[in-house]
Amino acid sequence: MDNRAIGYMDSGVGGLTAVKQALYQLPNEQVKYVGDTLRMPYGPRRTEEVAKFALQIGQYLNETDDGIKLLVIACNTATAAGLPLLQEHLPIPVVGVIQPGVESALDTTENNEVGVIATQGTVDSNAYYNGLMAGNPGIDVRQVATPDLVTLVESNLADEAEKQAVVTDQLAELIGTDIDTLILGCTHFPLLSNEIQQAMGDQVTLVNAGAEAINLVEQILDDNDARHGIYPMANHEDDLYFTTGDIEPFQKIAESWLEIPVTVKHLEADDNGLSLSKED
Ligand code: DGL
Numbered sequence: 001m002d003n004r005a006i007g008y009m010d011s012g013v014g015g016l017t018a019v020k021q022a023l024y025q026l027p028n029e030q031v032k033y034v035g036d037t038l039r040m041p042y043g044p045r046r047t048e049e050v051a052k053f054a055l056q057i058g059q060y061l062n063e064t065d066d067g068i069k070l071l072v073i074a075c076n077t078a079t080a081a082g083l084p085l086l087q088e089h090l091p092i093p094v095v096g097v098i099q100p101g102v103e104s105a106l107d108t109t110e111n112n113e114v115g116v117i118a119t120q121g122t123v124d125s126n127a128y129y130n131g132l133m134a135g136n137p138g139i140d141v142r143q144v145a146t147p148d149l150v151t152l153v154e155s156n157l158a159d160e161a162e163k164q165a166v167v168t169d170q171l172a173e174l175i176g177t178d179i180d181t182l183i184l185g186c187t188h189f190p191l192l193s194n195e196i197q198q199a200m201g202d203q204v205t206l207v208n209a210g211a212e213a214i215n216l217v218e219q220i221l222d223d224n225d226a227r228h229g230i231y232p233m234a235n236h237e238d239d240l241y242f243t244t245g246d247i248e249p250f251q252k253i254a255e256s257w258l259e260i261p262v263t264v265k266h267l268e269a270d271d272n273g274l275s276l277s278k279e280d
Pocket of ligand 1: 010014041074077078119186
């Protein structure tokens with residue numbers, strides 16, 4: 001039994017798509033989440049820089065208060081850039097989202113035609129391509145960078161027609177191809193899954209890499225006998241969400257996506273790492 005929280009990190013609200021699955025699948029586990037909104041998007045940044053930001057966040061969560069028992073890098077870009085680095089430097093298990101997404105896509109595809117939409121950083125890393133090829137060298141992989149979808153999610157645009165137009169435009173290269181499986185290789189994208197499904201058609205199955213990672217989290221908790229003990233937290237009132245950006249837009253998206261009230265605090269982020277803002 002380990003009553004510490006599970007930590008999650010992303011460049012913004014994207015990692016909440018992993019948290020949503022965790023709230024459903026591991027309802028007794030406390031959540032501590034950092035969205036690095038100040039420094040997002042991670043997609044166009046250099047690999048070393050993204051890895052450094054991810055490590056700063058992991059260290060903050062691990063070293064503050066009771067720490068965390070496991071970190072989910074709920075960001076594909078940061079997983080591609082920094083998973084081994086964080087695993088080496090943090091004294092807790094660190095889970096990325098790419099391999100769980102790869103495995104789910106390999107299980108899902110029937111015609112071995114798989115699409116991947118992700119940030120430029122994730123596409124350039126070839127992490128999905130290499131993972132899929134390692135699992136099935138006969139697979140055909142089409143990777144497309146769709147960075148405007150990250151901005152679209154963070155802007156929380158209400159106009160449905162405008163949203164659909166941006167999604168359809170970003171997916172143009174994949175629409176009408178033979179893919180039967182599309183990996184949402186950025187944790188922001190499940191927030192647009194209705195629009196993505198609409199653009200791709202019902203013959204394409206969407207893979208939510210962040211949500212898939214929760215199976216691995218569950219397995220590690222069981223292997224380490226580290227599930228939370230009896231804990232009266234059905235409403236998750238002790239969960240903590242941090243953003244390095246503005247609290248209000250983060251809180252609005254988080255509450256609407258997770259469908260629970262959330263407490264959001266502001267973190268200062270600079271070259272030396274993260275710290276809680278004085279007013280909090
Ligand atoms: N949510 C992130 C991912 O899964 C990154 C989005 C960004 O900051 O570019 O890659």
